[in-house]
Amino acid sequence: MHTWVSDYYKNLFGTKVYKLTFDAGCTCPTRDGTKGTRGCIFCSQSGSGEFTVPFDGRAIIVPDRFKGADTFIAYFQNFTNTYGDLNELSAKWHKALSYKEIKGLALGTRPDCLDDEVLEELARISDEYFVQLELGFQTANEESAAYIRRAFTNEVYFDAVKRIHERAPKVHVVTHVIFGLPGESEADMIKSVKAAVDAGTDGIKIMCLYVLKDTDLAVEYELEKFEVLQMDEYFELLKKALAIIPDSVIIHRLTGDPPKATLIAPKWTTDKKRVMDAVKKLS
Numbered sequence: 001m002h003t004w005v006s007d008y009y010k011n012l013f014g015t016k017v018y019k020l021t022f023d024a025g026c027t028c029p030t031r032d033g034t035k036g037t038r039g040c041i042f043c044s045q046s047g048s049g050e051f052t053v054p055f056d057g058r059a060i061i062v063p064d065r066f067k068g069a070d071t072f073i074a075y076f077q078n079f080t081n082t083y084g085d086l087n088e089l090s091a092k093w094h095k096a097l098s099y100k101e102i103k104g105l106a107l108g109t110r111p112d113c114l115d116d117e118v119l120e121e122l123a124r125i126s127d128e129y130f131v132q133l134e135l136g137f138q139t140a141n142e143e144s145a146a147y148i149r150r151a152f153t154n155e156v157y158f159d160a161v162k163r164i165h166e167r168a169p170k171v172h173v174v175t176h177v178i179f180g181l182p183g184e185s186e187a188d189m190i191k192s193v194k195a196a197v198d199a200g201t202d203g204i205k206i207m208c209l210y211v212l213k214d215t216d217l218a219v220e221y222e223l224e225k226f227e228v229l230q231m232d233e234y235f236e237l238l239k240k241a242l243a244i245i246p247d248s249v250i251i252h253r254l255t256g257d258p259p260k261a262t263l264i265a266p267k268w269t270t271d272k273k274r275v276m277d278a279v280k281k282l283s
Contacts, residue, residue: 022055026079035151075106104130111160123168140195175201180209182226203250228266
């Protein structure tokens, strides 16, 4: 039986755990000119951080929806949170962990932005705190990867997971996969999940492709170059994906939380109750 992330965290910390999402002020190599300037084709100007708040090191403000909770993970979510000056990044990580309510750290990042110095620092932090690295892999189809402007090969991802396990073995690795990328078949999507499993990921997040306003993907969609997945299609794919994911791999997410204000398609993803009911049927 698969373990869902809420149970995984509860087993680790002895209580229900929530994430506080922060914007560390990072960028990406596909935006700053190193590997490109336009970012991934589906990524918004906020770097997939529509629900983050800037991290300025002052008092942590806990949202009203978490009222009464006292155990959190600081989730630096948007853009690439291991890309930049390591001293500055580390200072923010340590500052977040200095608050008694925050028991762990989660960093959204790219497999090509994990040099030895970063892994050594995360290994040190993981000796005392829970550390989670979330890697944007998205697809094992190299043609799709080029289309979405991922700007690294599958081999870079495989090597990154291997190096994390070798140099920072206490770090929990989570791999992001997207279903519904233009031109991908069912076999392609299942292959991406299998690639993440074979690489040795500790956890997985699978999300449906969203088309957001003011992205290059939105232009492609308006030109009718592809169709988005319907809800029944997506959940049939999830069933097949879960069948090949070992019980040892933690299920972190099977849906996303698209921003309603900028979402173009698929609209069914905003019906949170219906979507969550469908997710529960998978467990």
